[in-house]
Amino acid sequence: MKILFLNGPNLNLLGQRQAEIYGRDTLADIEAQVRHRAVQLGAEIEFRQSNLEGELVAWIQQAKGRFDAIVLNAAAYTHTSIALRDAIAAVGVPTIEVHLSNIHAREDFRHKSLIAPVCRGQITGFGKKSYLLALEASVDVNESK
Numbered sequence: 001m002k003i004l005f006l007n008g009p010n011l012n013l014l015g016q017r018q019a020e021i022y023g024r025d026t027l028a029d030i031e032a033q034v035r036h037r038a039v040q041l042g043a044e045i046e047f048r049q050s051n052l053e054g055e056l057v058a059w060i061q062q063a064k065g066r067f068d069a070i071v072l073n074a075a076a077y078t079h080t081s082i083a084l085r086d087a088i089a090a091v092g093v094p095t096i097e098v099h100l101s102n103i104h105a106r107e108d109f110r111h112k113s114l115i116a117p118v119c120r121g122q123i124t125g126f127g128k129k130s131y132l133l134a135l136e137a138s139v140d141v142n143e144s145k
Helices: 027-041 053-063 075-079 082-091 129-143
Strands: 002-007 044-049 069-073 095-099 121-124
Touching (some): 002 027, 002 053, 027 044, 053 069, 069 082, 069 129
Parallel strands (some): 002 069, 095 121
8 A cells, every 4th residue: 555645835834833833853754654554554655845835746657557655735725726626526535635734723724635635534733643543544435435
Protein backbone atom coordinates (compact mmCIF):
# COMPACT_ATOMS: atom_id res chain seq x y z
CA MET A 1 0.00 0.00 0.00
CA LYS A 2 1.29 3.42 -0.99
CA ILE A 3 0.08 6.62 0.63
CA LEU A 4 0.89 10.13 -0.60
CA PHE A 5 1.07 12.86 2.05
CA LEU A 6 0.64 16.32 0.55
CA ASN A 7 1.22 19.47 2.56
CA GLY A 8 0.22 22.94 1.46
CA PRO A 9 1.39 26.50 2.01
CA ASN A 10 3.38 27.53 5.05
CA LEU A 11 3.63 24.00 6.45
CA ASN A 12 7.35 24.22 5.67
CA LEU A 13 7.41 26.74 8.56
CA LEU A 14 6.10 24.33 11.20
CA GLY A 15 8.15 24.57 14.37
CA GLN A 16 8.81 28.26 13.68
CA ARG A 17 5.34 29.78 13.45
CA GLN A 18 2.50 30.00 15.96
CA ALA A 19 3.58 27.12 18.18
CA GLU A 20 0.51 27.72 20.35
CA ILE A 21 -1.63 26.66 17.37
CA TYR A 22 0.57 24.28 15.37
CA GLY A 23 2.96 22.89 17.98
CA ARG A 24 6.74 22.86 18.03
CA ASP A 25 7.37 19.91 15.71
CA THR A 26 8.66 20.58 12.23
CA LEU A 27 7.14 18.92 9.17
CA ALA A 28 10.26 16.69 9.09
CA ASP A 29 9.55 15.63 12.70
CA ILE A 30 5.98 14.72 11.79
CA GLU A 31 7.14 12.87 8.69
CA ALA A 32 9.61 10.80 10.75
CA GLN A 33 6.85 9.76 13.15
CA VAL A 34 4.52 8.85 10.30
CA ARG A 35 7.28 6.86 8.57
CA HIS A 36 7.94 4.90 11.77
CA ARG A 37 4.26 4.00 12.13
CA ALA A 38 3.91 3.25 8.40
CA VAL A 39 6.62 0.58 8.67
CA GLN A 40 4.61 -1.07 11.46
CA LEU A 41 1.51 -1.03 9.25
CA GLY A 42 3.32 -2.25 6.15
CA ALA A 43 2.59 0.96 4.25
CA GLU A 44 4.91 2.90 1.99
CA ILE A 45 4.61 6.67 2.23
CA GLU A 46 5.79 9.67 0.30
CA PHE A 47 5.78 13.16 1.83
CA ARG A 48 5.69 16.35 -0.24
CA GLN A 49 5.15 20.03 0.54
CA SER A 50 4.48 22.96 -1.72
CA ASN A 51 3.40 26.55 -1.34
CA LEU A 52 2.05 26.43 -4.91
CA GLU A 53 -1.57 25.46 -5.55
CA GLY A 54 -0.87 24.25 -9.08
CA GLU A 55 1.88 21.92 -7.91
CA LEU A 56 -0.48 20.34 -5.36
CA VAL A 57 -3.10 19.90 -8.11
CA ALA A 58 -0.53 18.23 -10.38
CA TRP A 59 0.56 15.84 -7.61
CA ILE A 60 -3.05 14.85 -6.95
CA GLN A 61 -3.60 14.19 -10.65
CA GLN A 62 -0.41 12.11 -10.85
CA ALA A 63 -1.46 10.00 -7.84
CA LYS A 64 -4.04 8.00 -9.79
CA GLY A 65 -2.72 4.50 -10.35
CA ARG A 66 0.40 5.19 -8.28
CA PHE A 67 -1.01 5.64 -4.76
CA ASP A 68 -3.76 3.89 -2.83
CA ALA A 69 -4.63 6.96 -0.76
CA ILE A 70 -3.80 10.62 -0.33
CA VAL A 71 -3.52 12.45 2.98
CA LEU A 72 -3.90 16.15 2.28
CA ASN A 73 -3.22 19.08 4.56
CA ALA A 74 -4.17 21.78 2.10
CA ALA A 75 -3.59 24.44 4.78
CA ALA A 76 -5.08 27.79 3.65
CA TYR A 77 -6.08 26.27 0.29
CA THR A 78 -8.63 24.19 2.23
CA HIS A 79 -10.85 27.25 2.35
CA THR A 80 -10.20 28.67 -1.11
CA SER A 81 -9.25 26.07 -3.70
CA ILE A 82 -11.87 24.82 -6.09
CA ALA A 83 -8.95 23.51 -8.17
CA LEU A 84 -7.85 21.13 -5.40
CA ARG A 85 -11.45 20.02 -4.88
CA ASP A 86 -11.88 19.30 -8.60
CA ALA A 87 -8.59 17.37 -8.77
CA ILE A 88 -9.55 15.17 -5.81
CA ALA A 89 -12.95 14.45 -7.35
CA ALA A 90 -11.45 13.73 -10.77
CA VAL A 91 -8.82 11.18 -9.76
CA GLY A 92 -10.94 9.10 -7.41
CA VAL A 93 -8.06 8.25 -5.07
CA PRO A 94 -9.40 8.06 -1.50
CA THR A 95 -8.32 11.30 0.16
CA ILE A 96 -8.21 12.09 3.86
CA GLU A 97 -8.25 15.78 4.79
CA VAL A 98 -6.00 16.51 7.77
CA HIS A 99 -5.30 19.57 9.92
CA LEU A 100 -3.12 20.09 12.97
CA SER A 101 -5.49 22.63 14.52
CA ASN A 102 -9.25 22.39 14.88
CA ILE A 103 -10.31 24.55 11.95
CA HIS A 104 -13.89 24.65 13.30
CA ALA A 105 -12.75 26.32 16.51
CA ARG A 106 -10.76 29.04 14.81
CA GLU A 107 -11.61 32.14 12.75
CA ASP A 108 -14.92 31.99 10.89
CA PHE A 109 -13.25 31.93 7.48
CA ARG A 110 -11.53 28.64 8.43
CA HIS A 111 -14.78 26.84 9.27
CA LYS A 112 -15.63 26.05 5.63
CA SER A 113 -13.61 23.41 3.83
CA LEU A 114 -14.10 23.36 0.07
CA ILE A 115 -12.37 19.97 -0.17
CA ALA A 116 -14.26 18.13 2.60
CA PRO A 117 -17.21 17.09 0.39
CA VAL A 118 -14.91 15.17 -1.97
CA CYS A 119 -12.72 13.61 0.74
CA ARG A 120 -13.38 10.30 2.47
CA GLY A 121 -13.07 12.04 5.83
CA GLN A 122 -11.55 14.86 7.81
CA ILE A 123 -9.22 14.67 10.82
CA THR A 124 -8.71 17.98 12.56
CA GLY A 125 -7.45 19.32 15.85
CA PHE A 126 -5.14 16.61 17.16
CA GLY A 127 -1.82 18.28 16.38
CA LYS A 128 0.81 15.96 14.95
CA LYS A 129 -1.35 12.99 15.94
CA SER A 130 -3.76 14.09 13.19
CA TYR A 131 -1.23 12.77 10.68
CA LEU A 132 -0.93 9.42 12.45
CA LEU A 133 -4.71 9.12 12.60
CA ALA A 134 -4.88 9.92 8.88
CA LEU A 135 -2.32 7.20 8.18
CA GLU A 136 -4.46 4.70 10.10
CA ALA A 137 -7.58 5.87 8.26
CA SER A 138 -5.85 5.49 4.89
CA VAL A 139 -4.91 1.91 5.71
CA ASP A 140 -8.44 1.16 6.94
CA VAL A 141 -10.04 2.65 3.81
CA ASN A 142 -7.95 0.42 1.60
CA GLU A 143 -8.44 -2.73 3.68
CA SER A 144 -12.20 -2.34 3.46
CA LYS A 145 -12.24 -2.20 -0.37
